[in-house]
Amino acid sequence: MKEEHLLLLSDLKKLIKQVVLIDYTIIILGGNLMSTEQAIHTKGLCKSFGKNEVLRKCSLTVEKGTIYGFLGINGAGKTTMFKILTGLLTPTLGEVQVLGKDVTVQKADILRHIGSMIDVPVFYEHLSAKENLNIHLAYMGVKKADTETTLSKVGLQSVGNQPVSEFSLGMRQRLAIARAMVHQPKLLILDEPVNGLDPVGIHEMRDLFKSLVEKDGITILFSSHILSEVEHIADKIGIISNGAIVREMTLQELKKDNSFNLEEYFISIVKEGER
Incomplete structure (x- = not known):
């Protein structure tokens, strides 16, 4: 027994x-099918406005702590993708996860950790740069933040008390970047962030973006028509054409083929999609 x-x-x-x-x-x-190492993951993402299909089955993966260059000609779907990722638009079909959460379900939780710059930046023109940042912080529910340091990082430390109406295009662009990062987000989504900057400004922002990733562990997804700049800072690129992501590759993979630079590769892919 x-x-x-x-x-x-x-x-x-x-x-x-x-x-x-x-x-x-x-x-x-x-x-959750999204890896803990992914900041952004979309699968079969579609967006239509009436009969106009702007995004077609887009699958995009951005790893945490990297810089991802999102490339495409005007009207290809870049801005629509960015607006979906930041909860400004709702996808027609597909999955979209940011920082491990479903944007369509947990938008408020996600937006606290995202800094974005999409379309032409809009400010309170009669207010100073500092005041504009403080309004943004209040909107984000952040009680304390170092606006002085943030303005210094984008090269606006000496004009923080000036009204934005006196700012040049390049200064406004710098302020938009400052506003995106002042609440210390985990993820930056930037649409043409160096547009309007002179060569010195572009170089300074390049160093800033690299520092944010290397020192602060921030992830950056950005678009740019300045392909040489993308080649300088991106770890990975994605090319969107006619609403579909047609290529994703690391810069290392691109550089293995010495017959191509990024500009030549991008143009060849876009032309291929037009056939």
């Missing part, structure tokens, strides 16, 4: 172990 009990106990332990293993497997397979 005692031996039978021991056998039953042994069998029970084996059974429990098998159930735990099976349950563990189910948790892995049935859990």
Whole structure:
């Protein structure tokens, strides 16, 4: 009788172990499909305005702590993608996760950790740069932030008290970048961030973006028509053409083919999509 009990106990332990293993497997397979190392993940993303299909089955992956250059000609769908990622637009179909959460369900939680610059930046013209940043902080629910340091990072430390109406295009662009980062987000989504900057300004923003990633662990997704600049700072690129992401590759992969630079590669892909 005692031996039978021991056998039953042994069998029970084996059974429990098998159930735990099976349950563990189910948790892995049935859990969040987005890797903890991904800041952005979209799958089969579509967006239509009436009969106009702007995004077509777009699947995009941006790893945490990297700089991703999103390329495409005007009207290709870049800005629409950025607006979906920041909750400004709702996708027609597909999955979109940012920082491990579904944007369509948990938008408020996600937006606290995103800094964005989309379309032409709009400010309170009669207010100073500092005041504009403070209004943004209040909107984001952030009580304390170092606006002085943020303005210094974008080269506006000496004009923080000036009204924005006196700012040049390049200064406004710098202020838009400052506003995107002042609340210390985990992810920056920037649409043409160096547009309107002179060569010195472009170089300064390049160094800033690299520093934000390397020192602060921020992830950056940005678009730019200045392909030489993308080539300088991006870890990975994605090319969108006619609403579809037609290529994703690292800059290292591109550089393996010495016959191509980024500009030549981009033009060849766009022309291929037009055929």
